[in-house]
Amino acid sequence: MPSLQKAFQHIEQFAELRMKEASIPGLAIAVTDHEKLLRVYTYGFADIAAQVPITPDSLFEIASIGKSFTTIALLRLRDEGKLDLNAPVTQYLPWFEVQSEYPPITVHHLLGHTAGIIRGTEMAPHGLYDSWALRETKTRVPPAQHWHYSSVGYKILGFILERLTGQLFREVIQSRVLDPLDMTDTHPVITFETRNKEAIGYRSLYDDRPEHPSHRLVPAMWSEYGTGDGCQASTAGDMAKFLRMLINRGKGPRGPLMSEESFNLMAPLMPQTGGEQYGYALASYPVDGRTFLGHGGGNDGYTSHILADVDGGLGVAHFVNRRTESGAIFESAEYALRVLYAAYNDKEIPPVSPTADPSYIPNxxxxxxxxxxxxxxxxxxxxxxxxxxxxxxxxxxxxxxxxxxxxxxxxxxxxxxxxxxxxxxxxxxxxxxxxxxxNDSYTGPRHFDYPEEWEAYPGHYRTRNPELSNFRVVLRKGNLALAFPSGNVEPLRPLGGTSFQIGDDQRSPEILRFDAVVEGRALRADYSGCPYYRTFTQ
Missing domain, CATH: 2.40.128 (Lipocalin)
Known part of the structure; x- marks a missing residue:
């Protein structure tokens, strides 16, 4: 066993530095090798007002990381001959329906985010209605032709689990994932009992604009949750057990959790942006000639990432109790793996370097x-x-x-x-x-024609959806665009009437539709089935 003290010091320094830069109230990091937990590091507060510190027992909601729990439960059913991944979803859920002129959507398509369906929203307190309401949406490409992340697809997979087992989703995850891995501190669904043990989740005071570390933090919206797209809460140490299963290619403390063939199905299948590969609820990242497997998660009050260096036999779970940019959490987790690998292989440990000053602009x-x-x-x-x-x-x-x-x-x-x-x-x-x-160098046109009725659409729209509470529609250079609170702006491509496709990719199923025009202003904008309403702010 190499001496890891210097590695731990670097991981802690890096995490603390990023915490201060991003105004993160608290974090927990667990590092593991293929056999055992190496260390759990905690920093900051689970409750800012009461000054309650984060401890190794603090629960964090892991959001979309839980999609891998749903996947494993389904793959175990596949190994038992109870699930055909290539069967149409309607074979298991006859009520499932999407407007489509293409071949049927299969379980495989949902698992790999290639079904061509919308991402989904949290317009209802339980995912069953969201899943049923897909009948009001339309696909634009055949299945398997386009990768488009879909949380509602995993909600549907959770209902398939319930149908095949005759159990509640929480019971399936407990018996088929948590118990075999001895994950005794993980809650299979989020309830008020969970909340009593969680670190409080925080978010920026402002939900309608790009975040900044200077913004005051407030407690995030909280609700019970229990569907297949990610509804678990866990400790960093418990997630290290899950990471050891990934490092050991599906083998848990009581033996294989799934067949080698099923585990390989979780490996990358379709290209994703940024050079990553995405399979069944796991992304693969090539780093320094090795393969990292992992997934991130984020909801209104928590951000998380797990990474497993399969070739190096190492893993890290990184949780914070605020909604923030996932890239910073991934960066911290990746740095921890680099440091551990260097320590285990007697290499120079990567230095801790501060983030570049965002106000320094070379050009x-x-x-x-x-x-x-x-x-x-x-x-x-x-x-x-x-x-x-x-x-x-x-x-x-x-x-x-x-x-x-x-x-x-x-x-x-x-x-x-x-x-x-x-x-x-x-x-x-x-x-x-x-x-x-x-400016004076601009040589293009200065006046643009557009349909007069578009004047009714710009404005600020809100709903009760915690994942996307609001957006703005803007009209610039004769074109409409959707401005998200994060600062990202997507073009709106007219489809006829009051409907617009969101984004540049014509394969996208995401649609924005306006209606209820009163005194020259649209009062409602339907975002892929979730209604948003014009508010009084600009």
Whole structure:
């Protein structure tokens, strides 16, 4: 056994640094090898107001990581000859229906997110209605032709489990996943009993704009939950047991949990964006010539990631009790695996380095100039690697979120990111919410035709869905777009009438439909079956 103390110190330093940078109230990290738990590290608070610390016994909701529990239970039924992965879903759930002109959707398609159905929402307190309501949606490509992440697909898989076993979903997960792995601290569904033992989940005070570490945290919305798309709460140490099963390719402390063939089905099947591969509820990441298996999870108050270095025989579970960008949690988990691998193989441990200053922009001079939108004027200057906005006599630095995309921490400007566009290499225009700015280098058209009825659609829409509580619709350069609170903006492609496809990919099943137009304003926008209602804010 190598000396791991230095590795543990690096993991702790890295996690604490990222916590402070992202304003995370508390975290728990478990690291394991293929045989045993190596360490559980906790930091911060389970309850900020009462100053209750995170402990190894603190429960965290693991959200979509639980999809792998649903998958394992189904694959065990497959091994018993009780489930045909290539059978139509209707063979097990006769009420299942989707508008489609293509071959039937099978269990295999749902498991691999290739059914062509919508992502799904939390419009109802239980997933049964969401699953039934798919009959009101339409697929746009044949099954197996397009990867589109679908949580509602896994809700359906949970109901297939109940139909095949005659048990409640919680009973299936307990008997077929948790008990065989001795996961005694994991709750198969989220109930009030679970809540009593959970670290309180937090989110930003603002749910309608890009997050920033300066935003105050508030307790997140909470509800009971019990469907197949991820409804478990666990401790970091208990999830290390699950990771050891992955590292050992499906073998648990009491023997194989599933056949080798079934475990291989969880391995990647279809390409996903970013060079990753996705199989049945597990993604695969090539790192330094090795294969990492894992999955992330996030809901209104928690973010998590598990990663298993299958080749290196190591794993890490990383939980935080706030909703935040999943990339930061993945980065921390990946760093922990790199450090452990280096320690086990007598290699140099990767150093702990601070995150780059988001206000340092090496190409800041690209954006310098005056931008106008009607009577609105933006004046941008560059100094010492920073891009500065002249705002009420103050020079306010912009923070980079992505290429040509920036956050501005001013009360009138923080609802949206600034998105710059180029002609060739030259920046010529900027979008910010409802406004389109151009500078003197812009040579394109300045006036655009669009249907008059589109004037009714821009505005701010809300619902009670905790996964996506609100969005804004904007009209810029003659085109409608959907602006998410995260800062992402997706184009709306007209389909005829009041319906629009969300995003650039014409294979996407996600549709936005407007209705209830009163005095020139649409009062409702239906997002793939979930109704949102115009609110009084812009």
């Amino acid at each position: 800041a001079t690209d954006y310098v100039g005056t931008y106008r939108a009607g009577g609105r004027v933006l004046q941008l200057t560059a100094r010492d690697g920073k891009l500065l906005l002249d705002y009420e006599g103050r020079a306010v630095p912009l923070e980079q979120r992505a290429q040509d995309s920036f956050y501005v921490g001013c009360p009138d400007l923080d609802l949206f990111l600034f998105e710059f566009r180029r002609e060739g290499d030259k920046v010529v225009e900027a979008f910010h919410g409802f406004h389109w700015y151009i």
